[in-house]
Amino acid sequence: MLRPSGVPIYVLIVSLLLTACTAPLAASMSGLATAGSLVHQASVQEVHLPGSEPPTLDPGLAEDAISVDVIYQMFDGLVFLDKSGGPAGLGAESWTISSDGLTYTFKLRPSAVWSDGQPVTAKDYAWAWKRNVDPVTASPYANALFPVKNAQAINDGEMDAEQLGVVAQDDRTLVVTLEKPASFFLSLASTWTLYPLRQDVVEKYGDQWTEPGNLIGNGPYLLKDWVHDSRIVLERNEKYGGTKPAIQRATFHLLPTDGSEQMLAAYEAGEIDTTGAGVPAELPTSQIDRIKGDSALKAQLKAVPQSATAFIVVNHRKPYLADVRVRQALGLALNRREILDAVMKRAGQPAQGIQPPGIIGRQPDAWPKDDVAKAQQLLADAGYPNGQGFPEITFTYATNAEWRIFAEYAQQVWKEKLGINVRLEAMEFASFLKFRRGDEWAQRGDLYRGNWFSDYEDPNNWYNQLWDSAADPNSFNGGWSNSKFDALVRQGAGEVDASKRAALYSQADQLMAQDYPYIPIFHYEIESLVRPYLKGYDPARVLGLTPLRTMSVDPH
DSSP states (O other): OBOSSSOOOOOOOOSSOHHHHHHHHHHHTTTTOOTTOOOOOTTOOEEEEEEOOOSOOOTTTOOBHHHHHHHHHHOOOSEEEOTTSOEEESSEEEEEEOTTSOEEEEEEOTTOBOTTSOBOOHHHHHHHHHHHHSTTTOOTTGGGGTTBTTHHHHHTTSSOGGGSSEEEEETTEEEEEBSSOOTTHHHHTTSGGGSOOOHHHHHHHGGGTTSTTTOOOSSSEEEEEEETTTEEEEEEOTTOSSOOOSOOEEEEEEOOTTOHHHHHHHHHTTSOSBOOSSSSOOOOGGGHHHHHHOHHHHHTEEEEEEEEEEEEEEOTTSTTTSSHHHHHHHHHTOOHHHIIIIISOOOEEEOSSSSOTTSTTOOGGGSOOOOHHHHHHHHHHTTOGGGTTOOOEEEEEESOHHHHHHHHHHHHHHHHHHOOOEEEEEEOHHHHHHHHHSHHHHHHOOEEEEEEEOSSSSGGGTIIIIISTTTGGGTTOOOOOOHHHHHHHHHHHHOOSHHHHHHHHHHHHHHHHHHOOSEEEEEEEEEEEBOTTEESOOOOSSSOOOOGGGOEEOOO
């Protein structure tokens, strides 16, 4: 999943004084709290959180952390991932898998109901999946359904959506047929593209179905209010059929994706209860030293490990970037430890390979390491000694101060070490999402800031959903293709023997290391400020979404 910030997907020094930044947020909280004086009483379980304007609240159209962080609170899938990363029943109370690994039969919980009291049925899942894989819907995550029989052919326009391998056998029985065995399918079933939807609601309201008063969900929270670019208010769903959470009301105060300074100012003014797990922004680079030097703030600082990587996407359609020696030169010229410690001043680990720790198959030692002298030699071998004859290239990123700092660092390094001129281009987040999938990027783009946060901790979520050439147009759209790599990861996706599967993905990672299609930067760890009275704030390593379901507030 893409985050907007460095987390990011998805940034951050805004040239505003802290006092100037608090006003817009305080105004959006009128009637909810007085600036600097959030008071939580035992009878009122309410939290105030940072957020940003979500591009969508439609599970079938969401592809970014800002959107999914809210969607996750309002919908339940068949399963969820527990603390160990394994699937556990949520909308489904049980399931069976056929001996050939092709058929999954889910029994739905009889207590599962929609927020208007209607029961959740197997038809709600089947309709949502067919709708999301239909090319008319243009779901950016349609490939999440590709393991289901006929899904890819449907999405390619070769078959009708009704031919998808999912059947509502009765109201409580959902039967799913796969193209081939997929050991990761239960983990995939926890993701938002596979959430159930109400056909009558979506068809009645059209693209307005996600507005307050229209949206019907099956999760623990309801959409009470959405003042665009100001706030989203969620209230506990008293009809929820699962375990009711302690938090009764949650207000997401919508900040710009480059609003890290504003977010920190709001926290220090007592207007929000945490700075969150990187959505919409991380703590500002410019304030890290001050935060760690302040004993009170340092005591509230919490590290949130993430299964995620920041990297640079390269446009392989450009002849000068199609040369692996050029890509390696750009990557090897960077000092990743310096980027983390001195430039971005953030937690994390230098990344040699793309896949983060925990993903089966990763071979970080096979990837080339930081080496300026070798970078210079590679560029010369490619025909551009000291950058001579190499065209000016553009590095594009979503507007965000943290990524601006990184972009300026890379611009300076590539100029000083390689003689390459780089133009920097910042875009508003929603525009950036459209840009990277469109013709403008393919035709004129060179490099852009990318990141990926595991939706589930399995190699399929990286090697197959991101890097397979068939998935590329709907993922990072870099244009890289390697037929041997594709064959290995496709075989790996259907392999049920764990050791054989790991070996296939390991071979694929070694091919990636040789081709060096994209430039790894670092593996994420998020540092967040959390009030002492906020209990249960433990975002998972995978996805790292706001854990409203487990949170509570101590009176203070």
